[in-house]
Amino acid sequence: GAGVSQSPSNKVTEKGKDVELRCDPISGHTALYWYRQSLGQGLEFLIYFQGNSAPDKSGLPSDRFSAERTGGSVSTLTIQRTQQEDSAVYLCASSLQRAANEQFFGPGTRLTVL
Amino acid sequence: GENVEQHPSTLSVQEGDSAVIKCTYSDSASNYFPWYKQELGKRPQLIIDIRSNVGEKKDQRIAVTLNKTAKHFSLHITETQPEDSAVYFCAASISGGGADGLTFGKGTHLIIQP
Numbered sequence: 001g002a003g004v005s006q007s008p009s010n011k012v013t014e015k016g017k018d019v020e021l022r023c024d025p026i027s028g029h030t031a032l033y034w035y036r037q038s039l040g041q042g043l044e045f046l047i048y049f050q051g052n053s054a055p056d057k058s059g060l061p062s063d064r065f066s067a068e069r070t071g072g073s074v075s076t077l078t079i080q081r082t083q084q085e086d087s088a089v090y091l092c093a094s095s096l097q098r099a100a101n102e103q104f105f106g107p108g109t110r111l112t113v114l
Numbered sequence: 115g116e117n118v119e120q121h122p123s124t125l126s127v128q129e130g131d132s133a134v135i136k137c138t139y140s141d142s143a144s145n146y147f148p149w150y151k152q153e154l155g156k157r158p159q160l161i162i163d164i165r166s167n168v169g170e171k172k173d174q175r176i177a178v179t180l181n182k183t184a185k186h187f188s189l190h191i192t193e194t195q196p197e198d199s200a201v202y203f204c205a206a207s208i209s210g211g212g213a214d215g216l217t218f219g220k221g222t223h224l225i226i227q228p
Contacts, residue, residue, distance in 0.1 A: 033215050035218075041221070042219055042220040043158070043205075043216070045215030056214075102160050103148075103216065104160075107157050
């Protein structure tokens with residue numbers, strides 16, 4: 001079946017603009033995760049959804065970041081008033097359920113803020 | 115929160131030799147330890163994982179060991195091949211992620227010399 005997909009694959013934006021990143025998880029996966037990977041670094045956890053609910057948003061880097069998930073499927077990560085330090089690859093992952101453990105990653109969105 | 119340290123950052127081995135990557139974690143409540151392989155420009159992919167009720171797990175040329183007392187776990191790759199060249203990430207979590215997601219190490223760039 002289809003894996004996790006993300007769009008766009010690349011996004012170049014100007015400082016101060018808003019961007020919206022999209023994640024389509026594997027069908028039937030109830031758990032969804034967003035991570036950020038800066039150049040040459042590991043993955044930094046941002047937020048987790050169980051169904052449409054995000055129980056803890058404290059991993060988001062600042063209040064310019066927000067995320068939502070509707071219908072238990074597609075999720076969007078929005079970054080308002082982008083800054084150069086937001087430049088990174090944003091990865092989405094999904095798992096069948098929280099306790100199923102294996103997280104399947106999407107290809108990521110490479111965000112460049114000029 | 116959880117903190118994962120990974121060593122070495124770069125590892126170069128001759129083709130056919132073994133490679134060992136080591137990680138330590140800080141939260142004794144962590145009970146799930148996956149290893150991901152990420153090739154250049156690709157998404158991370160799970161290669162092996164271990165839970166805290168198991169000390170060792172093998173899958174062909176790959177093995178992972180876990181020492182709960184010392185809070186460290188290691189990835190062992192035997193008979194290395196050119197296609198093993200990639201960045202490897204260890205991670206730790208409680209029950210697969212949930213609201214805390216996976217906490218990743220900073221990665222090890224494994225280079226297989228022909």
